[in-house]
Amino acid sequence: MHTNLDRIINDIETLATYTSTPGKGVTRSSYSKEDQMAKDYLKKEMEKIGLDVYEDAFATVFGQREGKNPDAPTIIIGSHYDSVVNGGRFDGTAGVIAALETLRVLEENHIENDYPIEIIAMNAEEGETFGPGSGVSNSRAMVGTLTEKELDMATNRFGETKREAMKNYGLEPDLEAAKREMSQVKSFLELHIEQGPNLEAQQTDIGLVEYLAGIGRYMIRFHGKFEDSTAAMDTRQDALIAASKFILALDELVKGLGDGITGTVGMINVTPNSNQYVPEFAEISVEIRTMDKAILDKVDVLEELKKIVETIEMDTNVKVEITERARIGYPNPTPPSVMDKETVKLMEEVCEQLNYSSMIINKGTGHDAMITAEYVPTNMIYVPSKDGISHHPDEWTDYEDLQKGIEVMLHTVKKLCQQD
Template identity: 60%
Template sequence: MLTQTNRIQKDLETLASYTSTPGHGVTRSSYSKEDTLAKEYLIKEMKKLHLDVYEDGIGTIFGRREGTLTDAPVVMFGSHYDSVVNGGAFDGAAGTVAALEVMRVLTEEQYENDYPMELILMNAEEGATFGPCTGVTNSRAMVGTLTMKELNTVKNRFGQTKLEAMKEYGLNPDLKSCIRRPGSIKNFVEMHIEQGPVLDREQTEIGLIEYLAGIGRYTVRFYGKTGDSTAPMDSRKDALVAAAAFIQEFDRQIKALGPDVTGMVGKLDIAPNSNQFVPEYAEGKIEIRTFRKEIIETTDFKQLIQNILDKVSWEYHIN
């Protein structure tokens, strides 16, 4: 008979095997073949516990264990099982497997719960599959903020819209049916890996989340003038050099705000993106996060970015 540790290890190793990039991390994109394999495995494990297993109109899996109280709000716990490209084996999966193991133990101990309990397993929480601002699909469906416009607009790396990928997966989304009415969920508990180095640095095994980071995303564009690699240095309008200057100054100013805010230019698109030509265009994607409401109230990040852009534009003679 497998111990709890053995069961958890088996679950994690099994889920990690459902990847489109073997040997290069876990890539289990939403609505993919690997998603289907993971989903089938998790449903099989839930059915062993005689849970009431069902799926909502966006593809979220639930395993319900009734309680002694009638018409009571549900205690919900679980996580997501999709991944980013070349991701780790524990991001999302750790919380998914931990919640599954909790249900196993409750069943083994013949625990009698008062409130109904639901194991929730989500397959589209990462934004990596369809791009920035398209994540937490399952969660947004439950609170009613997911739209059909998004499903018909955003595309994955294969060129499929979210809706097309869903239908190929065998899912015909019904957004209205996913919405949970206010008060129907008593608690939601999710165990998750730490996505920063704080606990590891402090050698602390576990932490409790007090609040989630606020996120600001911005796009900055630099327009220069293309030229051959032989163009004299003093005549160039290099969009990438200007972007580099912006990044350095932006990094300096964000650091100056203190430890409660983070920010970076994490993505660059460059044209013509060749070692033979002076870049005529550069586009950067900025992400800012903060855990303190006071930071947002006292700092106008849009104006901060604009001021740096104005300075760089004047200094490097670009738009």
């Protein structure tokens, strides 16, 4: 029982043509015509193997293979198929095709499943489309944590709110109807490209995940005083100096908390951005990643940032404000999302049986799996990313490497879907 490499390649290459930026990577934004084209393709492929295909009230596509016990909880496999602007062809899409190919092979080999199995194809995972905190929307709608307010808060690059974009897409979103009873889900399994260099560097076939790092995001704004560069040094209210002090203090704070947490300042804006004037305004973005829940139990990150701000305001006479960029209803930072340990062991056994090398990778990016992990047993399979590149036209995973990941999914699902 094996997957079909030619079929996998055709799926990935076909979906890559559904882009609004031909020749400049894959741009398949949520609720776009390219989104609809990809969705139509996936639905047709699901129908070819006899799946019961349906779409929920938040534009998430499901393809169900009934089980011998229709009342048993469902195994959900899949990922997202939307992309960032000028992204790659594998991010998200590889996981949807992994699920599709898994059910194709089960059907071709007449493998019976006791538990129902469903492909999930999500179209609004990328937070870039509507801004930070707006991603993983399909999975949040499914578990019931997405709010009506969030549909109207932010806009995409075309100036549409999420609700407006969905209506123009032909859908009236119904969050209550999209909510799923998660007690009726046995497990969620997602394959994804690593988006990092570890597998390639270690020449390892498969990455298995014990947890996904939690995320905290903040905007820090510094309000100083505009002056000419001839202004006396001891009277200045330099917003950039204040921002610099904050960045250094953040680095010291996070290093002092140990290996289970990281902090990054990845963006800075300065006004005026000129050597002739003292900066009157600066803003920076802070991202915290948490790998150890115990750290969050003993440290309030926001309060620690406020302490830094108080010191900087006294030292620089610059007014500083902190804005949290948390998802509504979620802590900031979120704790790590813990994967199902028994299934990790099962996948390690599958890798051994298939003669694939594997390693544990826990410092990955955010995925829909981090949302479902709070509600149902959840697991991830990583496949190598060339040079660790992702969200870029140069994103690449060798198809033979992707096929190995799909083989692991296939044999894992085969074991999970059959009762002992």
